[in-house]
Amino acid sequence: MVGGADAMLEAYRFGVPEGPHREPWTAEYHREAVRVYNESLPSSYQRDVAKLFRDSLTAMAGCSIPADLAADWAIVTAYMREAATSIEDWLVSGESASGRPGPAGAPELTPHNPRVVHWDVLAGLTTQAGTRRMKNACVAVKQYFDAEVPPSLEASERRMLERLISGAAIADVASEMGYSERSMYRELSKLWKKLGVSGxxxxxRKAIAEGLLD
Structure with missing residues (x-):
């Protein structure tokens, strides 16, 4: 999606006029965009794209997101939902009318029959501001998913950290947890490695900063 938005923004730079749909994540935009997809891509590829978007929506539905990502999240999910719905409706209408996938019966991809999405035509359906907003939303959501996931701590690891943060000596923590002091150092070495720190x-500091004990 980020690459597609970039291609559309590039089209504006080369003089493609803006279109009537202010935001490219609406049903109105995708009802026209689906015709461009069908001219560009074989029906099997369109079906795969729709499935990918549906699967992504299912995965994202179970995510808990920070409040400052809500607007971007809504844009990305709306785009995928409307794109999938438009593609599915288009393919079904073609099958019922002609008995074959896709109203135009788009040919399959082959090495001798390459197909490309006409991003310039898609750009002509919406606005530059809307396209840029969609790109920014996609980038924000991607960064959220790409961010390092905080490590999950075992109960014993949490106990070690809590006692050390409280100022307890390693020898005392070892005694409380039933370790020899040497074994305690070995367990702590494993914990520092798990946290990606040197000591x-x-x-x-990382446990406190990232709220690992909250």
Missing amino acids: RVAGL
Whole structure:
């Protein structure tokens, strides 16, 4: 989606006029965009795109997101939902009318029959501001998914960190948890590696900064 938005923004730079649909994540935009997809891509590819969007929507439905990502999240999910719906409706209408997938019966991709999406035509259906807003939303959501997921701590690891943060000596923590002091150092070494830090100070700082004990 980011690549597609970039291609559309490039089309505006080369003089493609803006179109009537202010936002490219609406049903109105996709009812026209689907005709461009059908001229560009074989029906099997369109069906795969619709399935990919549906699967992505299902996965995203179970996510808990920060409040400042809500607007971007809504744009991305709306785009995928409307694109999938438009493609599915288009393919069904073609099958019922002609008995074959896709109203235009778009040919399959082959090495000798390459197909490309006409991003310039898609750009002509919407506005530059709307396209840029969609790109920014896609980038924000992608960064959210690409962000490092905080490590999940075992109960014993949480206990170690809590006691060390409280100022307890390693020997005392070892005694409380039933370890020898040498074994305690070995367990802590594993914990620092899990947290991606080099030692105790960095490990405790990371645990506090990232709320690993909340």
